[in-house]
Amino acid sequence: MFIQCTSDPIPGPAGADGINGVDGKDGKDGVSTGAATSTTELLANKVFLGPNVDGVIDASWADSQILVATTVVPDPGNNVFRGYVGQSIDAQIRAQYDSEFIYFLAEWKDSEETNSRDTWYFDPTTNRWAQESNKPVFDGAGNIIRDAFYEDKFAMQWNISEVASAWDTQTCYATCHTNDTEAEGFAHHYTSAAGLQTDMWHFKSIRLGKPVGQFDDKHIVFPDATHPIAGGKTRAGDAKVSGSHSNNVITLPLLDGANAGTNVKVPKYYIPGRSDYYWILKSEIDNGTAVAITGVHDNGMLELAGGGTIDPNTDLDFQRPAPLNANDIHSTAKKGMPSIFTAPIVGSQGDILCAQTYTGTGWILEYKRKLVTGNSDDVAFDTTKNYPFGFAIFNNAAIAHAIKPFLSLKFKQ
Template structure:
């Protein structure tokens, strides 16, 4: 009898422990398999059953996520491409979680300026011409700053699609960044070697190599809660890139593919076209007074509107709030069907404040027309909120998209994934970068 009681107690205890273990394993924060983490370079994506809402608010779903603290620094690629920004650093905190369908990311970083007024149109009364602000800082011949940049705050990540890019695991972002590579220019006879001092771009090093590029434009795509999904390829290979140096362009929007080759030097590949989507330039060329010299002016405006930094494509439709500029005078007066704008009256359409770091008048015009991303470019949902002192950028993507063109990374294996991240601060090309990072999954 005593032996029976002992056995019964043992069985009951075992059952209770098993039940307790099973119940505990259903909790969001239960750690079943956490890989070894390098706190300086590894981003751990935690498994959750209740994911965060992508709204730019740091909700409770992020509480258990491990933070990766980074300092992205603007490098010096040479030839003054990043002049005025070299050495700037941007502290960024990254977090990630995932569930059965999606992977989620949260990036937070300090920024004392909300830079969404990109290349604003303003009127210069000294020349009676309409101009656009520079998208990056400009300098005189002595290297003195002449105008601050009116570029965009942006954030980007690069991923190695199917581990196809051989150098990516060791170099991440730098595996496709080809800057100022000298090349032999066969467009002239005899061919001459050129230093390629003014260009540089991304392309991979093999016909089957592709890199997934996620690009958050914090002034335009996030209007529609989106992040632009792009990819990089080899841009025609050495037969093109060895001849054009760093100007070989392997960056493309998702959904387009190689369709052939150009008929002119250097016979770079041509690509299928993409449907109208995303941002387009709000610019056109008109003749002064209808017959004079051609000048650039805005294409669409909102009469009497103030402090707007984009025009929706839907605003340009019949009945919309935007009107098309149809004429410009030698004194800068813009005309449209039903009215005109004289920028010489008052200063609302002119630069304000200090000539170097000042802004633009409240009625200066936007540089782009915005429309939603569609198809493969619309795979990533993103919300970005400027807090007054920095950005909260929250985004998600399906672990595996509907991509059949090998333009997206597939996370469903939950294997380690190397990546790099970049941040632009009120600039066009110049950006801080942190390469050689690794995404790991709690399984």
């Protein structure tokens, strides 16, 4: 159902402003006076030429219908989403399309931008390099004593060939399974039968969105030997020629000490002189800006390609700082090394282009994809049809996501 805006303004974006309570680029909350809103339907406005995807809300969005939603983190059981269950996030989405592309504008509230994903730091108590946990750490009473160190994410899911009777009524619940074994991870997305698939669009702010301006385009399949449930392999990346993100980790034997020869994990690359950085570009590896780590001593000192060392026992910026106060559960090493290196994706996996802005109180995310890519792992949009879908927001979360199912994309003619 649409609620037509008449005399009363509807809180939401207008021009370059943001959603109510989320400042836009100009620092002001938006008030829309010219577009309808809906809580169930996303109506894509037909335009001659779509907007520039730059993370700034231009005037072309002012007349697009606004899908208004509150996403909520469900409880799949078995503490899978522990620390997140019940969290709600206000969001809204708009859409446009032209003869070639469909464009989306998503906005959601977020009081803190999360950048430090699985950051590497040196632990002087063990003399080993470690990574921050991507899930919250709890004490015996169930209180969070260490925040998760991850990234902010956004996702949408569309049907490609899943059974229509299930998808059309259940949307993303059609692929959500919460009865998996502990070894499998308890809960995962996969389709109902072999040969069926759905299309998952995954915005990952640190791994792809901010550094290279792309979504991670995936497809969900039925479990088999190539795509086991364990490890989430039923969420498969679309075909690609090159690019995407890789873990910044290497296993090396200790060079000396009582544990000489023991294999340990350390960062694979780092950038000299850089601090508070969250990714390394593949181009920075290729041009020598990033330096390879080639050896590790029992006291944690690292050997570098081309000579030189890093001694985290004397340069304390590689260690976690002392907490600022009792509530400081998210500080990590100033020179902590990124968990990933990344490069633009060439191929179907990278065919969703995006730009994003964190405003201080929330996210503005613009993205586009061809209506029809010609790839078998992508949904093909026919502008005469409707497309049931769901979307999710991950607030500093690896897997816990606030969801909004039972929605429908329609194309204005």
